[in-house]
Amino acid sequence: MKVNTEKISFDEPLNLKSGEVLHGFDLMTETYGELSDAKDNAVLVCHAFSGNHHAAGKKDGEKKPGWWDELIGDGKTIDTKKFFVVALNNIGGCHGSTGPATTENKLNQHNGANFPEVSVSDWVKTQKLLADHFGIDCWEMVAGGSLGGMQALQWGISYPDKVKKVAIIAASSKISTQNIALNEVAREIIRKDENFHNGDYLSKEVSPKKGLKAARMLGHITYLSESNMSKRFGRRLQDPDNKIDADVNYEVENYLQYKGEQFANTFDANSYILMTKAMDSFDPAKDFDNDLVKCLKTIKAKLLIVSFDSDWLFPKEYGVEIQMSAIKAGINSSYIELEGDYGHDSFLFYSEKYSAALKNFLNSDG
Amino acid sequence: MDSTLQKIVLDWIPSQSKVIDFGCGDGILLKILSEQKSITGYGVENDPDKINACIINGVSVIQQDIDAGIHNYKGMGFDVAVMASSIQCLRKPKDAMKNILKVANECVITLPNFGNWELRLGILNGKMPSSDQLPAKWYETKNLHLCTIADFEELCSEESFVIKKKVYLNRKGKSSWLANRLPNLFAAQAVYLIG
Numbered sequence: 001m002k003v004n005t006e007k008i009s010f011d012e013p014l015n016l017k018s019g020e021v022l023h024g025f026d027l028m029t030e031t032y033g034e035l036s037d038a039k040d041n042a043v044l045v046c047h048a049f050s051g052n053h054h055a056a057g058k059k060d061g062e063k064k065p066g067w068w069d070e071l072i073g074d075g076k077t078i079d080t081k082k083f084f085v086v087a088l089n090n091i092g093g094c095h096g097s098t099g100p101a102t103t104e105n106k107l108n109q110h111n112g113a114n115f116p117e118v119s120v121s122d123w124v125k126t127q128k129l130l131a132d133h134f135g136i137d138c139w140e141m142v143a144g145g146s147l148g149g150m151q152a153l154q155w156g157i158s159y160p161d162k163v164k165k166v167a168i169i170a171a172s173s174k175i176s177t178q179n180i181a182l183n184e185v186a187r188e189i190i191r192k193d194e195n196f197h198n199g200d201y202l203s204k205e206v207s208p209k210k211g212l213k214a215a216r217m218l219g220h221i222t223y224l225s226e227s228n229m230s231k232r233f234g235r236r237l238q239d240p241d242n243k244i245d246a247d248v249n250y251e252v253e254n255y256l257q258y259k260g261e262q263f264a265n266t267f268d269a270n271s272y273i274l275m276t277k278a279m280d281s282f283d284p285a286k287d288f289d290n291d292l293v294k295c296l297k298t299i300k301a302k303l304l305i306v307s308f309d310s311d312w313l314f315p316k317e318y319g320v321e322i323q324m325s326a327i328k329a330g331i332n333s334s335y336i337e338l339e340g341d342y343g344h345d346s347f348l349f350y351s352e353k354y355s356a357a358l359k360n361f362l363n364s365d366g
Numbered sequence: 367m368d369s370t371l372q373k374i375v376l377d378w379i380p381s382q383s384k385v386i387d388f389g390c391g392d393g394i395l396l397k398i399l400s401e402q403k404s405i406t407g408y409g410v411e412n413d414p415d416k417i418n419a420c421i422i423n424g425v426s427v428i429q430q431d432i433d434a435g436i437h438n439y440k441g442m443g444f445d446v447a448v449m450a451s452s453i454q455c456l457r458k459p460k461d462a463m464k465n466i467l468k469v470a471n472e473c474v475i476t477l478p479n480f481g482n483w484e485l486r487l488g489i490l491n492g493k494m495p496s497s498d499q500l501p502a503k504w505y506e507t508k509n510l511h512l513c514t515i516a517d518f519e520e521l522c523s524e525e526s527f528v529i530k531k532k533v534y535l536n537r538k539g540k541s542s543w544l545a546n547r548l549p550n551l552f553a554a555q556a557v558y559l560i561g
Contacts, residue, residue, distance in 0.1 A: 320430075324442075327439070328443070330384065330406050334420065334427045335429055353418070357421060364421060365424050
């Protein structure tokens, strides 16, 4: 599989939904496979809340491959022998694209807590500029899970003629009240870290890692299902030799501590707040008199909506809601409900039926 | 769905209409309808393998249990609802019939006739009968409410479901003199347009 990691700079000003302007920005990108001469085999994969441009393959020194490695690669569900797959880190993120933690500040750019609010439709706008950069007129498919699924849906709405198929996986057309509440608890945990300094921690050369870690621990619970946690950890006590912390009793505690710690070392607190806010505010129907049917009528692409039965963060009712609105709107759309062992995170992992659905959809006639 | 039956259904469904097919299987009927009559079609199916077949066929499909979900499709602007050989698989066929007529202006229903002589002979033999239309063994069949043509038409008249058109087909899937003369005995299946 041909892999190309590249930071691409865009000089034009980007008018954000919030009314603010980004005077130029960088996108960290990674591509897999090769773009055909006709440039008609391109697939865009959009990352979820904490994802990034590294979607597939394993780099030297890495413990784990990219976040969608089980599905992207030579001969895999999204076959890189056939398709040119584009992944990127969204603006506002913290893995190389312009965001709160970037310091290059080449064109009067905000940083830190002053980084402007970004929305899902802003990300899609930058992804369109990225398509233009590659000379891709129309994506064969835009796909994503969770917050990535929201971007896929937004693609169909924002650029109806520029995408043929849209795969919305473990996502919704807007998140639930409970999700907003959970996000706010996570944000509050970060804000209350003594090193947060109203988001201005970088200039003080500190980092609100404790807050970030605890926020991630809470988030992580919501990504898994109860049965998955029981199966994986049960009530087993943590082996004393491998305790991350003396206070830890159970394996599940140790696991969350470890995952939280790992995350806090690689993620930026302002990005966390910005990403969750973008998720909270996503509601494309708002621009169409709060009528999702009217909103979906703008879509020309074929939709595939996938829900997982063990996902309680984005339960299947949200997938069904998009599908029923799509039927009312008379657009081409299919809905499938899959067994997933991993709760909300099921979208990240290969399963036979999941792979078959996505593969058949991607390879069906446009 | 065999060719005679398919031709009848194709004839009855108007061009450009919005069609919902309950128990759509691999979606082949919707695919043919969209190719030949430019319909906008949606299938409802609960079997993941069949849903995958629909996706391969490029047919829009929703995974749902028909009994639980049929009433959700009211007010969605469907012109025609199709229920091909699936009414007898439902837990509440009468309620489903009432609901289906609220979902669409008209519905096409195909029915395996349990009154067919071959099946009657099977019963006389003292065993649950099987036929081309009803091949499954009693312990693996999805059919919960098998009925005869006479039973079904009695329900329609009791519930004032108007049968606008009907065709009786013999074991070979063809319209025949015998099947039309004594449908309850000689027809293997019936096709109805109900409004």
